[in-house]
Amino acid sequence: MSDPSELLHSFDHVDCVVDDPLRFKNKLAIGEDAYMSLRLKNAVVQLWNVYGAASAGWTFASSAHIAGIFFARTGLMAALGLGGAAATPIGWVIAASVVTGGAYYGVTRLMSGVSASRVDVIPKFINTPLDLIAASLMDMLGALSIKVAAIDGHIHDQEIKAMADYFVDEWGFNREYAEEALSVIEEGCRDITMKDLTARLSQFIVDNPDCNAGTLRKEILDLLKEIAEADGHWDEREELAIEHIGNQLTRDQSVTTKAMRVAKVPVRIARSAGTKTTSLLSRPFLRRRKSDSTD
Amino acid sequence: MSMEQPPRKPTSPENVAAAIQEIENSLPLRMIQRKVDQMDMSADAKALTMDIARMTVKVGNQLVAIGRKILTTVIELAKQFPMTSFGLGLGVAITTLIGTVPVLGPFLSPIVGPLLISFGLTIGAVQDYANNFYRASIRDLTDKVAIIAQAMPTT
Numbered sequence: 001m002s003d004p005s006e007l008l009h010s011f012d013h014v015d016c017v018v019d020d021p022l023r024f025k026n027k028l029a030i031g032e033d034a035y036m037s038l039r040l041k042n043a044v045v046q047l048w049n050v051y052g053a054a055s056a057g058w059t060f061a062s063s064a065h066i067a068g069i070f071f072a073r074t075g076l077m078a079a080l081g082l083g084g085a086a087a088t089p090i091g092w093v094i095a096a097s098v099v100t101g102g103a104y105y106g107v108t109r110l111m112s113g114v115s116a117s118r119v120d121v122i123p124k125f126i127n128t129p130l131d132l133i134a135a136s137l138m139d140m141l142g143a144l145s146i147k148v149a150a151i152d153g154h155i156h157d158q159e160i161k162a163m164a165d166y167f168v169d170e171w172g173f174n175r176e177y178a179e180e181a182l183s184v185i186e187e188g189c190r191d192i193t194m195k196d197l198t199a200r201l202s203q204f205i206v207d208n209p210d211c212n213a214g215t216l217r218k219e220i221l222d223l224l225k226e227i228a229e230a231d232g233h234w235d236e237r238e239e240l241a242i243e244h245i246g247n248q249l250t251r252d253q254s255v256t257t258k259a260m261r262v263a264k265v266p267v268r269i270a271r272s273a274g275t276k277t278t279s280l281l282s283r284p285f286l287r288r289r290k291s292d293s294t295d
Numbered sequence: 296m297s298m299e300q301p302p303r304k305p306t307s308p309e310n311v312a313a314a315i316q317e318i319e320n321s322l323p324l325r326m327i328q329r330k331v332d333q334m335d336m337s338a339d340a341k342a343l344t345m346d347i348a349r350m351t352v353k354v355g356n357q358l359v360a361i362g363r364k365i366l367t368t369v370i371e372l373a374k375q376f377p378m379t380s381f382g383l384g385l386g387v388a389i390t391t392l393i394g395t396v397p398v399l400g401p402f403l404s405p406i407v408g409p410l411l412i413s414f415g416l417t418i419g420a421v422q423d424y425a426n427n428f429y430r431a432s433i434r435d436l437t438d439k440v441a442i443i444a445q446a447m448p449t450t
Contacts, residue, residue: 021332034338125341130332210338 010180017131017138020172022122024134027171029215031121046108050101057100061093126210133210138167138181140201141220143189145227146182147197148242152235155186162230166223198245202252217249314442315359321367324348330370334381340413343406344385350402354446361399361440365392368436382414386421388433395437398444 018024025034032038060066067088126133142163149159163182167173189197201220205211221242228238322330327348331341350362369384376384389410393403411418 021329035342036337037339123338124345125332125338127336127338129335132335 010184011177014174014177014180016174017134017177018172019168019174021130023170023172024130025126026120026122027219028126028133028210029120029212029219030123030126030210031116031212032123033212034123034126034210046105049108050105053104054097054101058093058097060100061096062088128208128210133208134171134173135181136204137171138173138178139185140197140204141223142167142182142185143192144194144197144201144220144245145223146186146189147194148224148238148245149227149230151237151241152231152233156231158232159227159230162227163223166226170219194241194245195248198248199252202249206252217246220249221246310442311354311446314439315354315357317439318359318361318364318443321360321363322370324363327363327366327370336382337413340382340410343410343413347385347389347406347410352399352402352443352447354443359443361443364436364439365389368433372433380414382410382416383421386411386414386416388436390418390421391433391437392440396441396444398447399440 032042071088071092145159145163146155149155149163160182164175164178167178168175202213205213205216224242224245228234228242324345328345331344331348334341344366348362348366350365351358351360353359365385365388369381369388372384373379373381386407389403389407393400393407407418411421
């Protein structure tokens with residue numbers, strides 16, 4: 001591997017990591033959940049609305065009208081009008097409130113999924129320094145892409161171009177940064193296995209409060225498929241590798257994601273669980289950000 | 296630690312114009328947002344910081360972007376005192392302004408509580424730090440804002 005100081009100097013002509021911050025934040029697909037205040041607000045509003053729906057079900061089930069229809073008293077006393085008023089058993093009332101509350105929750109979840117497929121919500125700010133999370137994602141996604149591209153024994157120029165175009169067009173990265181970073185990553189990821197890379201990437205997108213793990217999983221697989229097709233050949237080994245990566249991402253995230261989200265506290269630094277190139281990729285810009293403040 | 300404070304300049308139209316000109320030379324909002332984007336703090340704290348950056352007051356027929364001046368000053372001070380968190384610096388600036396420029400109270404007081412909470416600070420910690428040399432460093436900011444505040448309509 002080249003001398004780290006030489007690699008650092010290769011970024012001297014690069015001005016920034018991300019040219020289009022809004023596009024980058026949109027790709028994270030975190031929406032309002034970037035803000036703890038909005039997460040709390042939405043949770044409170046959701047609970048309140050579910051409670052309201054359940055209360056409506058309770059009131060309706062325990063009403064005299066319903067009781068009279070389904071639980072009317074029978075017998076001689078009732079026929080003589082001397083029996084007590086009809087009343088819905090408490091179990092049925094509770095069941096009715098649970099059903100209405102649950103139905104409300106299910107319908108709103110379904111509708112929010114429909115909205116999400118039509119409207120992107122982009123937070124103005126995220127919790128992690130922008131350049132740091134960008135460099136970390138570039139490090140891990142870039143390394144994984146290069147590993148997949150190298151499966152057939154050769155990394156084609158079209159594959160490198162497809163990677164650079166993806167990061168620039170889809171994520172809003174600076175093109176010069178993306179191209180330099182990919183050349184650094186290509187050298188740096190030789191000693192790490194695809195399995196380790198996938199595990200680290202999965203850990204990163206679950207740990208980081210600014211990443212929507214589910215959406216990013218789909219993005220990662222779409223990227224890898226695009227890279228695999230970039231050289232015009234669809235290699236079965238690449239297909240198997242992508243399938244394995246997808247399975248590993250799903251397995252790593254299915255159990256831990258929801259628990260991590262519920263208990264999440266803001267991770268101050270996007271500590272890359274990825275390759276050692278992240279520190280190289282982010283160092284010039286972290287240093288430059290400090291000196292920028294003297295401008 | 297008490298410090299001798301030089302007398303403030305009386306408010307003349309020339310002083311007001313000079314203060315406004317200096318405030319207008321602050322960092323543009325776009326640049327402030329880029330710097331805030333790179334800071335290591337919560338999204339809520341960043342949003343509140345930009346809310347402060349967007350604050351303006353009306354002096355005559357002119358809108359003066361005092362928020363940009365506050366943020367520019369705190370960003371520059373963060374370079375001078377790298378061990379001081381940006382949040383603490385901003386908290387000191389805001390609380391000092393509230394204390395020295397009462398007319399800004401209605402603008403800044405509502406934001407102090409949420410700001411300190413989002414940065415994980417207490418008013419006590421801010422006041423303790425404000426008694427040190429940091430207060431002297433934001434003297435220029437308070438002077439300029441005080442001149443502007445005196446020129447604001449009282450209604």
